[in-house]
Amino acid sequence: MAATALDPDRLPQHIGIIMDGNGRWAQKRGLPRTAGHAAGAETFRTIAYRCRDLGIPYLTVYAFSTENWKRPMEEVSAIMGLLRKYLLEALEKMERDGFRIHFFGDLAPLPPELRELCLETQSAGQAVAGAKYQINVCLNYGGRDEILRAIRAWGKDCQAGRQDPETLDEEAFARYLDSRGLPDPDLVIRPSGELRLSNFLPWQSAYAELYFTDVLWPDFTPEVLDQALLAYQGRKRRFGGI
Numbered sequence: 001m002a003a004t005a006l007d008p009d010r011l012p013q014h015i016g017i018i019m020d021g022n023g024r025w026a027q028k029r030g031l032p033r034t035a036g037h038a039a040g041a042e043t044f045r046t047i048a049y050r051c052r053d054l055g056i057p058y059l060t061v062y063a064f065s066t067e068n069w070k071r072p073m074e075e076v077s078a079i080m081g082l083l084r085k086y087l088l089e090a091l092e093k094m095e096r097d098g099f100r101i102h103f104f105g106d107l108a109p110l111p112p113e114l115r116e117l118c119l120e121t122q123s124a125g126q127a128v129a130g131a132k133y134q135i136n137v138c139l140n141y142g143g144r145d146e147i148l149r150a151i152r153a154w155g156k157d158c159q160a161g162r163q164d165p166e167t168l169d170e171e172a173f174a175r176y177l178d179s180r181g182l183p184d185p186d187l188v189i190r191p192s193g194e195l196r197l198s199n200f201l202p203w204q205s206a207y208a209e210l211y212f213t214d215v216l217w218p219d220f221t222p223e224v225l226d227q228a229l230l231a232y233q234g235r236k237r238r239f240g241g242i
């Protein structure tokens with residue numbers, strides 16, 4: 001059966017991806033888990049360019065969760081090292097490639113050098129004139145932590161008289177989230193066969209279409225992305241209506 005073509009007018013504007021399965025990919029090959037993370041980072045680059053080439057303006061990727069600190073120190077360090085490498089590359093190329101990079105998550109507990117690099121990358125991106133594509137990297141991100149940080153900031157604003165609990169609505173609250181100002185994800189993709197969200201964008205994904213695939217993240221190709229997009233285009237989004 002010939003694959004149906006993607007409709008360029010009905011692509012999601014914002015895709016979220018839980019980049020999972022790096023460890024199992026490595027294990028299957030008898031390699032250390034860190035080799036899986038290195039392969040997964042390459043996949044991230046490929047998929048980011050594919051989203052850009054399709055004209056999808058927002059891509060949010062889950063790179064490191066608030067729970068991932070439970071892993072062995074060597075694995076955490078290897079992931080941080082990879083982030084450093086790809087951010088340095090992004091700093092160099094984002095202007096040419098038309099990307100902007102943002103971070104979701106609490107950057108405070110990161111190694112200071114990496115945190116500085118994140119902030120530098122983020123502000124360099126803001127300065128890129130006409131960048132049409134934004135990548136949000138979720139780093140030390142947890143949806144519950146994001147909501148708690150938002151509530152703390154909002155509570156302080158209430159104490160200072162800048163906010164009033166009586167007038168808080170969804171739109172006002174969303175301005176305290178890491179995703180402030182951005183559209184909600186239309187499509188959330190999780191590779192690796194796990195059927196859960198693992199604390200990824202719980203507020204923002206309330207009405208996202210979910211797509212799960214058994215493909216492990218390092219094996220995820222532009223063709224797999226196309227399959228997810230085709231599935232998305234076959235869905236009927238109702239948002240509670242009829």
Ligand code: IPE
Pocket residue numbers: 019020021022023024025063064065068079192
């Ligand atoms: C996702 O791959 C990357 C991170 C969580 C940092 P995993 O490392 O979770 O891979 P699996 O799930 O163990 O295969």
Ligand code: IPE
Pocket residue numbers: 018019020021062063064065068194196198
């Ligand atoms: C989610 O994957 C986090 C990232 C992909 C960064 P995990 O591998 O940490 O999730 P669980 O533990 O399987 O739920």
Ligand code: MG
Pocket residue numbers: 020021022
């Ligand atoms: Mg995993």
